Structure formats: C-alpha cells, structure tokens
Amino acid sequence: MCWPWAGPGATAEEWPILYSQTQTRSERTAPHAPSSRSCLPTQKGPLTEPVAAVVKPCELRAFIELIKLNQCSPDNILLISSTCSGVYPLDVGVNGALGKKLPGYWAAVKQGELDDDVRPTCRACTDFVPTNADITVALLGEADLDTQCTLHVNTERGAAFLEGLEGTASSGDLESEPLQRALGQRGTFREELFAGVEVGMQGLIHTFGRCIGCHACKTVCPICYCRLCYFDSQDAEHSPEFYEGELDRKGGLRVPPDTVFFQLGRMAHMTISCVGCGMCTDVCPADIPVSTLFSKVGASVQALFEYRPGRDVDEEIPLRTFEEEELAQVAT
Amino acid sequence: MENQAFTPRIVGFLCNWCTYAAADSAGVSRFKMPPSVMVVRVMCSGRVDPLFVLTAFFRGADGVLISGCWPGQCHYQKGNLHARRRTALLKSIFDTLDLEMADRFRLSWVSASEAPRFVQVVKEFTDQVEQAGPSPICDELFL
Numbered sequence: 001m002c003w004p005w006a007g008p009g010a011t012a013e014e015w016p017i018l019y020s021q022t023q024t025r026s027e028r029t030a031p032h033a034p035s036s037r038s039c040l041p042t043q044k045g046p047l048t049e050p051v052a053a054v055v056k057p058c059e060l061r062a063f064i065e066l067i068k069l070n071q072c073s074p075d076n077i078l079l080i081s082s083t084c085s086g087v088y089p090l091d092v093g094v095n096g097a098l099g100k101k102l103p104g105y106w107a108a109v110k111q112g113e114l115d116d117d118v119r120p121t122c123r124a125c126t127d128f129v130p131t132n133a134d135i136t137v138a139l140l141g142e143a144d145l146d147t148q149c150t151l152h153v154n155t156e157r158g159a160a161f162l163e164g165l166e167g168t169a170s171s172g173d174l175e176s177e178p179l180q181r182a183l184g185q186r187g188t189f190r191e192e193l194f195a196g197v198e199v200g201m202q203g204l205i206h207t208f209g210r211c212i213g214c215h216a217c218k219t220v221c222p223i224c225y226c227r228l229c230y231f232d233s234q235d236a237e238h239s240p241e242f243y244e245g246e247l248d249r250k251g252g253l254r255v256p257p258d259t260v261f262f263q264l265g266r267m268a269h270m271t272i273s274c275v276g277c278g279m280c281t282d283v284c285p286a287d288i289p290v291s292t293l294f295s296k297v298g299a300s301v302q303a304l305f306e307y308r309p310g311r312d313v314d315e316e317i318p319l320r321t322f323e324e325e326e327l328a329q330v331a332t
Numbered sequence: 333m334e335n336q337a338f339t340p341r342i343v344g345f346l347c348n349w350c351t352y353a354a355a356d357s358a359g360v361s362r363f364k365m366p367p368s369v370m371v372v373r374v375m376c377s378g379r380v381d382p383l384f385v386l387t388a389f390f391r392g393a394d395g396v397l398i399s400g401c402w403p404g405q406c407h408y409q410k411g412n413l414h415a416r417r418r419t420a421l422l423k424s425i426f427d428t429l430d431l432e433m434a435d436r437f438r439l440s441w442v443s444a445s446e447a448p449r450f451v452q453v454v455k456e457f458t459d460q461v462e463q464a465g466p467s468p469i470c471d472e473l474f475l
Binding site for chain 2: 200201271332
C-alpha cells in the first residue's frame, strides 16, 4: 500500500490515495498540494500492516511533530520522501490545469530549478531536503531522471524494503551543486518575502482586515490538531452585552470581530511547530498570505529555542518542556 | 482627554500562592502604590495562556503584568517555568511583528513575602506604560 503523489480520476487527480495493490499510475504522478492529514490513517492507533507513505518534506515534518503531539503513530510506516521542487497553488490542481503544467514542472526539476508558477511558499522554502525519511529519492537537479534515479537509504527499515531490488542505492547526506544553488535562491526569495510582510498593528489590520473568519487556515493546518479549537468554542462567542460594550467604548466594531486576535492567538499556539507547508495561504478565500506571516514568526520563535520542527522525533516541543536555568532576561 | 492625567489600565495576572499574597500584604501594610493594576487571580502563572494576554490588550488594557513565584518555588513545581517560556515566545512574536504590546508586557517574580518588591514592580511598570501612553490598539475597530 502506498500514498502516492497523485490519484486517478478527473476531479480528484491531485490527491493522496491509499492503494492496496500494485498500480501503474506513474504517468499521473503529480506534485499535489501538501496534505494536512497524511497521518490520518494512524490517528486512532498504529497500523498493523506495513504501509509505504510517499510524502513531501513538509508533510514529513508535520508527521514528526504530530508523533510528538501523540496524534499519530510511526509504527509500520515506511516513509519515502524526495528533494522537493515545490507544488502549484491548490486552484491549479482542482481546476484540472495541472496536467498541462507537468512537462514544464519536470523539466524544471531536472535543471534543479523551480517552475515559475510554483507557490511562493515553496519558492521560499529552504527545507526541501527531507529529514527522517527512510528512503529519500533524489529528484532536484537530476538530469537523467527519465532513465534513472538515486535512492538514498537512511534507515535499516528503508534498506530492508529495498532488499532484492535491482540497482544500487546510496546513503549518507544528500549533497549536490544544484541543491546548494537551490538553497541559495530560495533563501534569498525567503528573505524578500519576509521583508515584504506588513508589520505593526496597522500592518496586521491591513493584512487581516479582509479575513472573513472562516478558519479554513486552522482547519488545514497540520499542527492545529485540537478537536475543538478555542476560536470555535463557546468561549469565543460573545454576548449582546459584549457588542454593546464595545460599541460604547469604541463607537464601532468590525463584524465578525476578533480576526487579528484569532491570527495572533493561533500564532502563539502553533508557530513553534509550524512546518511551513503553506496550506493556510492556499485555502484562504480572501487571498491573505497567512503562511508568509506564520513562517516569519515561526522562524523567530523557533530560533529562540533553537528548535526545528520535524528535525528529530525525540526532541521535545519547547512549550512542553523547560530548562531550570534559562531566559533570565524574560522575567524582570 | 489630553489634559487629564493618564492612569494606565494594567491587567495583572497574579499567582494565588505568591504574588497575590504579596499584593494582599502590600495592601494590608498600607504601602502607597498607583491604583493602576486590575488583578486577576490565577492559581499559577503557568495557567496564563497567551490568549489571556492578547484578550486583555484587545479589550482595552494599556499593559499586562504576569507575576508568579520565583523559579524553584512554584507551588506546582514547574508552572512558572512554563510561563517563562510562553512569555518569551509571546514577546518574540510581538518583536517580530513590531507590535506596540512589546513594551507593555512584563513578567516578574514576586514571592509572598515580597510586598515591597510588588509595590516597586507596580510603580516601575506603571511608569513604563505611562511613558508609552494610552494603548493605540484600544480604540481600534478592526481587531
């Protein structure tokens, strides 16, 4: 069984599918949008039979974070990932336009470049080499991709899976000139993207002022696993007295209220584990660059605790642990 | 409004076991301090979700104070150490997004026996928030 990068069917062409038998779908393999729920089959408990999961590096990081949060199980899952060349915005996939883009996509992959229409989130992603995969497929910058590809085996489980297969597999860190080049390019773009974020309360109001309060960003977020989010709970509902009080105090109130509150609150709760998958931006009906803001904030809070989401399954999430002696400057 | 003296509205989340007792003691001892802090008693500084702080700011607070037991003296062993990490995280968010709340947010350790220190913290923080002026986000319609 496997979750490939694409499934059959005209309308659901670009979505992960669980397979139970050998299928020849390679011609349909497509760079679909990251799935926020690639861990779903193990949510209620570990799988009893082996499953190979083909995931993008960001999905893999989310998987590791969710293991730490006791939301899924790594048992019986063989993780296969690849160096990532990004994906197209969700609307390209659901509009059926992806097929036309694929030749250009793979041409760019072979050159180690990104196709022009790939999401800005992916263009700004510097974590495109997977960590913690059992098997890593080298794709980016591999000119001979049509005839051969290199598999990097990182674990014993990966080696056992490949036993008996023809060809040679390599191991060790993935390093190549195209990867270095891509890292530089994407790092530069990342800085540009972050520099363009509107800051200050007025900046946030300008950015989130068009939020319609659908909470889709929270729904697709792989890290937002809470069954009942505070912002969907009764605690976040307001009485008529609240609205009257705000009217008396301020003379007006945006409806629905609490948009900036929602975004800042969600930042405080999850950016420490933000894997930068970019789905929040993809699904936003108001075209708010949610992911850019969350990645920028995520980079700073993760740097504070020298934490990298998805780096190590044994590394505790900083908000769930502490050091006795640390952060002395925080309390005055 | 400009002509009136500005008294900041500070929301203080005080730990039941130490700072709340210190504040009580300061009152009983009739220490003089600015009437700027509105006290919310919490069982531990570790109970303070970042959402509490944001709610206070968005509902009109000029400043937010979280105060609890010194490290190593938490009634629940480690609540204040979690509070310290959360505070660091929230401050980092404020700094990254260049938000006004950064200068209006303080975490202080005040034990039950430190009534004079509580007075000093309140005075200092009130001065600091007074300098910063009324919170510009208080009257913002688009929050």
